[in-house]
Amino acid sequence: MFRASTSEALPLLQTRRFSSILVQGSSDSEALEFLYKARTLQPMAPRLLIAEDLNEQEVREGINKAQVYRFMRWPLSEHEIWEQLELALQRHSMFLSRSLLLKESSHQNKQLEALTHSLEAMVEERTQYIEMSHHEESEKLNRERQLIRFIKDLATQTSFEDILAILRKELRKFHKMGDPILSFRLGGAKTFFLSFQSGHFTQTESASYFEFPKAAQVPSAELTRYFANHFGRPFIKAYVVPFELRLTSHLTSGQGEAILCIENSLNDKEMGPFVDFMSDRVRPLSMALDRVLLESQLSGFSYRWEKTFDGMRDPIAIVDIDYNVVRANRKFSDRFMHHKCYESFAHRQAACEGCPVPQAMKEGAPAAGQIQVDGRIYQVHSYPVLLDQSTRPTNVVNQYVDITQSRELYLRMLQSEKMGAIGMLAGHIAHELNNPLTGLRSLSQVLLQEADQGSNLHSDLVEIEKATARSQRIIKNLLDFSKGEDQPSEYISVDEVVERTLPMLKSALRTHRLEVDLETLGQTVFVEPHLLQQVVFNLINNACQAMKEAGRLSVRTRHDQGRIYLEIEDTGPGIPEDIRRRIFEPFFTTKKEGHGTGLGLSMSKSVIEKFGGTIEFRNVEPHGTCFVIVLPQRNAP
Amino acid sequence: MKILIVDDEALVRRSLSRALKGKGHDVVEAADGNEGLQLWQNSKPDLVFLDVLMPGRTGPEVLKEMREQSEAKVILMSAFAGEHNMETALQMGANLFVPKPFEDIFAVVKMAEDLER
Numbered sequence: 001m002f003r004a005s006t007s008e009a010l011p012l013l014q015t016r017r018f019s020s021i022l023v024q025g026s027s028d029s030e031a032l033e034f035l036y037k038a039r040t041l042q043p044m045a046p047r048l049l050i051a052e053d054l055n056e057q058e059v060r061e062g063i064n065k066a067q068v069y070r071f072m073r074w075p076l077s078e079h080e081i082w083e084q085l086e087l088a089l090q091r092h093s094m095f096l097s098r099s100l101l102l103k104e105s106s107h108q109n110k111q112l113e114a115l116t117h118s119l120e121a122m123v124e125e126r127t128q129y130i131e132m133s134h135h136e137e138s139e140k141l142n143r144e145r146q147l148i149r150f151i152k153d154l155a156t157q158t159s160f161e162d163i164l165a166i167l168r169k170e171l172r173k174f175h176k177m178g179d180p181i182l183s184f185r186l187g188g189a190k191t192f193f194l195s196f197q198s199g200h201f202t203q204t205e206s207a208s209y210f211e212f213p214k215a216a217q218v219p220s221a222e223l224t225r226y227f228a229n230h231f232g233r234p235f236i237k238a239y240v241v242p243f244e245l246r247l248t249s250h251l252t253s254g255q256g257e258a259i260l261c262i263e264n265s266l267n268d269k270e271m272g273p274f275v276d277f278m279s280d281r282v283r284p285l286s287m288a289l290d291r292v293l294l295e296s297q298l299s300g301f302s303y304r305w306e307k308t309f310d311g312m313r314d315p316i317a318i319v320d321i322d323y324n325v326v327r328a329n330r331k332f333s334d335r336f337m338h339h340k341c342y343e344s345f346a347h348r349q350a351a352c353e354g355c356p357v358p359q360a361m362k363e364g365a366p367a368a369g370q371i372q373v374d375g376r377i378y379q380v381h382s383y384p385v386l387l388d389q390s391t392r393p394t395n396v397v398n399q400y401v402d403i404t405q406s407r408e409l410y411l412r413m414l415q416s417e418k419m420g421a422i423g424m425l426a427g428h429i430a431h432e433l434n435n436p437l438t439g440l441r442s443l444s445q446v447l448l449q450e451a452d453q454g455s456n457l458h459s460d461l462v463e464i465e466k467a468t469a470r471s472q473r474i475i476k477n478l479l480d481f482s483k484g485e486d487q488p489s490e491y492i493s494v495d496e497v498v499e500r501t502l503p504m505l506k507s508a509l510r511t512h513r514l515e516v517d518l519e520t521l522g523q524t525v526f527v528e529p530h531l532l533q534q535v536v537f538n539l540i541n542n543a544c545q546a547m548k549e550a551g552r553l554s555v556r557t558r559h560d561q562g563r564i565y566l567e568i569e570d571t572g573p574g575i576p577e578d579i580r581r582r583i584f585e586p587f588f589t590t591k592k593e594g595h596g597t598g599l600g601l602s603m604s605k606s607v608i609e610k611f612g613g614t615i616e617f618r619n620v621e622p623h624g625t626c627f628v629i630v631l632p633q634r635n636a637p
Numbered sequence: 638m639k640i641l642i643v644d645d646e647a648l649v650r651r652s653l654s655r656a657l658k659g660k661g662h663d664v665v666e667a668a669d670g671n672e673g674l675q676l677w678q679n680s681k682p683d684l685v686f687l688d689v690l691m692p693g694r695t696g697p698e699v700l701k702e703m704r705e706q707s708e709a710k711v712i713l714m715s716a717f718a719g720e721h722n723m724e725t726a727l728q729m730g731a732n733l734f735v736p737k738p739f740e741d742i743f744a745v746v747k748m749a750e751d752l753e754r
Contacts, residue, residue, distance in 0.1 A: 430716070431690065431716045434716035434737050434738050435644075435645075435646040435648075435649060435716050435737065436646060436648055436649075437738050438646070438648070438649050438652075438716065438737040438738035438739055439646055439647070439648020439649040439650075439651065439652050440648060440652075441652075441738055441739065441742075442648075442649065442652030442653065442656065442738075442739055442742035442745075443648060443651060443652035443655065443742075445652075445656075445741060445742045445743065446652055446655040446656045446659065446742060447655075449656075449659065449743070450659075468738075472738050
């Protein structure tokens with residue numbers, strides 16, 4: 001604490017800091033003057049004034065000018081002074097700290113404000129940027145979306161018309177656009193044009209050649225003229241885009257090329273987006289057109305191949321290693337897919353006997369074999385197909401040549417040759433046998449004359465004579481039987497034919513019991529006897545062979561309503577269900593190779609049918625088979 | 638009646654011979670064509686049974702020679718019926734054709750006797 005006069009105090013105020021300034025002045029105006037100065041020097045120190053008398057104006061001045069904190073009226077105790085001073089100091093320090101805080105906070109506020117301001121600017125900038133890029137993005141997205149839709153649309157199209165129509169629709173948004181024209185060549189001299197002429201999709205072709213440009217461009221005047229010439233109308237301005245036909249070129253040994261020509265009247269400013277638009281679409285368009293071209297080419301090829309194969313007389317099938325039919329022509333079967341060849345063609349459950357496929361697969365070389373299908377015989381030629389250059393073939397081409405007829409002819413020829421030879425042989429044997437037989441029979445007849453009737457000798461001679469007579473008949477039958485064709489039909493009873501035939505089968509019948517019940521001696525049929533005899537011979541012979549053990553053979557004839565029935569029944573095992581359908585087929589035989597031609601029953605059937613009859617069979621109980629021949633009864637005129 | 642039988646089959650000769658002798662005829666037998674011609678020359682038979690197929694000279698050859706000298710009756714016999722018949726036999730100069738084997742030897746003898754009558 002310093003005590004000083006006002007004049008002394010002024011320099012103190014200039015050099016030292018005080019926490020408060022208390023003035024007791026004799027002259028109030030002088031005191032006020034000092035306080036005013038003190039305020040300027042030390043504004044933060046609260047100023048107090050003790051005055052004896054203060055008028056209102058002085059107080060107002062003191063407050064306004066010197067910012068006097070408190071006025072006190074003299075006299076007052078020291079204690080009061082201290083109290084006031086302390087209070088003032090207290091208030092003053094509060095004020096001080098508050099004003100400091102205020103100052104600080106106002107400063108910080110300012111900084112915050114600046115920060116906010118710059119942030120706002122940044123946000124603004126950012127927003128603008130984002131908005132811009134968003135716009136760009138959406139633009140790009142939109143473009144891509146359109147492109148994707150375009151590609152999607154193209155992918156499902158299968159014709160040039162549809163593809164060009166899609167492009168045509170897309171081009172509409174540019175206005176001032178002509179319809180697209182596709183021009184392509186596939187190796188040949190011809191150039192094809194696909195266009196919409198007065199709204200209709202049209203394909204035209206030209207024999208004149210013009211080199212297609214290799215890059216997208218506004219075409220040369222020459223090319224424009226080329227188009228104008230072809231379409232017979234002026235082309236003012238156009239844009240051409242070459243297409244890459246990779247697949248089709250591959251198929252046509254690198255010869256496929258195409259260009260798209262779009263007429264337009266765009267100005268330079270509009271041209272840019274159009275070129276962008278086109279360059280986006282060149283590849284998908286190329287690919288789609290390539291695909292359609294390839295499909296049309298391939299389907300053309302495969303159509304031609306199919307027709308070629310279908311046109312062939314023989315069944316043909318491509319078969320894999322497991323006998324699955326990969327492809328086949330119509331002759332082979334209408335339903336071959338997902339079937340084995342032996343199922344669809346031969347109606348079997350397993351590979352055919354004689355199938356050459358395994359050999360062809362194994363050796364990788366053509367092989368041939370014979371198979372039987374539904375009574376027909378096929379010579380199967382298996383040609384291995386090497387689709388890839390692996391060492392083993394995975395497919396074979398089977399060609400099925402029906403050799404039934406030629407084989408039948410061949411076997412018939414063999415048969416007739418054989419029969420001819422047998423006929424000749426029989427003739428010779430008959431002659432050789434007939435001479436001694438003539439002697440034997442004649443001699444026994446002479447001796448019979450001499451022998452006493454009723455004697456043993458006589459009855460012995462009767463037996464000898466009968467035996468020779470029977471021998472003669474057999475030989476005669478043999479001769480007739482082997483003579484073959486060229487015998488005229490005659491009216492003969494079936495009974496007689498049976499009786500003529502049975503002696504020839506004595507040896508076959510030896511082990512079996514024969515029951516003969518013939519009741520049609522009075523009725524005749526009109527047949528070639530030796531042929532009917534062959535049929536009877538065949539049936540009885542088969543019946544005997546069917547009976548592995550001793551059995552019973554019944555031969556019965558009867559007539560009923562103008563029909564003659566001949567039944568030949570055995571007690572063999574019967575005919576199994578699975579071959580019943582086939583036994584009348586030529587060459588069907590259950591006998592071992594070389595033991596039967598398989599012609600017996602088929603020939604029998606054709607013979608009987610030739611005479612207007614039928615031949616059928618049925619299984620009989622408990623076991624056995626009965627063949628029934630029915631012939632129309634014909635009486636001699 | 639003197640009868641010549643020309644046949645290479647002994648049993649045929651024997652049976653015919655027995656049947657003919659039984660009827661009271663004279664019979665000479667020849668086993669082939671040459672012997673037949675010889676006997677024909679020697680014995681001058683009234684009737685000849687001649688087989689067609691024989692070793693050496695065949696029946697038709699023998700018949701041809703006989704016909705140059707004589708009008709004697711000739712019965713041609715054959716077991717090979719397909720080759721000859723009555724018609725061809727008559728053309729060759731035979732008087733009768735009998736196919737072998739005979740159904741009844743006595744019927745043949747009867748026919749021969751009828752021929753001579």
